[in-house]
Amino acid sequence: MPRKQLILASTSPFRRQLLARLGLPFESADPAVDETPLPGETPEASALRLSEAKARAVSALFPDALIIGSDQVACLDGQVFGKPGDHGKAVRQLQTMRGRSVNFFTGLCLLDAASGRAQLRGVPTRVHFRDLTDIEIENYLRREQPYNCAGSAKSEGLGIALIARIDGEDPNALIGLPLIALCDLLRTENISVL
Template sequence: MHPPPLILASTSPYRRNLLARLGLLFQTDSPAIDERPLPSESAVALVQRLAEAKARAVAKRHPDALIIGSDQVACLDGAILGKPGGRDAAIAQLERAAGHKVIFQTGVCLLDARAQQAHTFVEPYCVHFRNLSRAQIEGYIERERPYDCAGSFKAEGLGIALFARLEGDDPTALIGLPLIRLVPLLESFGHCPLGAV
């Protein structure tokens, strides 16, 4: 029996590159949903809700597929940091983060569109930022322009130089798709990166 087609409900090149590491055949499709938080919604509730909403939006176009939805936010002292969108906001985010701990919450939903059955989880990952000068922050921003990244950095690139240390079970969670917890779920549907289980 063949596993259902695998769809990544995302246009993120970071998530696409992470999933490609597993060597599985998959397609991508844009979920195009409203990602604004609800009033008083926690970071964990937000990413879990959005991950499932993304998967369900794409399921309408792929009713026989297995769909991966994911969403991520960064939290500093309880406040949610989104994608900066531009230079000034990115500098402001990194100035706030310098010398502090930022917790990244990454929500994942694996949706079996055939049965409308959703498997969701949230994977936390902590980044302890170095004390950084304004010049260091501006130099980093000019080199990587991380305007589409929650927290204003790319951990897979020069962003690693911003950190004092990292804490978490799955380093791929920091980039946007926690593969360690995702792989066993994919295997349960016949998508086996290491071959037959």
């Protein structure tokens, strides 16, 4: 039986790099989904909803494929930290998170476009930030410019210096694509990575 086409519903270079580690052929597609949380929606529910929405957004283009969608939300004391978009917002995010523990929740969806069946997983990661000075925050932001990353910290780069400890089941989840959970979901679709 031929293997189904695998699509990553993301333009993120970080997610593409992570998925490439599995050695499976795949294509990427831009889901162009509005990532605004719904009123009263929890961060976890938002990440799961958006991961599925991203996968479904490209399903018409790939009606026989398996489509991977992923979304991440950072949350501290009920406050959601999305992609800052600019320097000022990134400074404020990191100032708020310094010396604190932040939950980064990554939603993952594997959608069988032919059947419409979606498998969802949520992967929490607890990130303990160092008690950073304003100068350290400025130096980091000037060097890394992580304005497209939830919580303004790229752990796969210099952002690791902001972090005192990471607690979670999959280090890849913090970068944006939980590969351990994805391997489980792929196995249920009879796609073996090995």
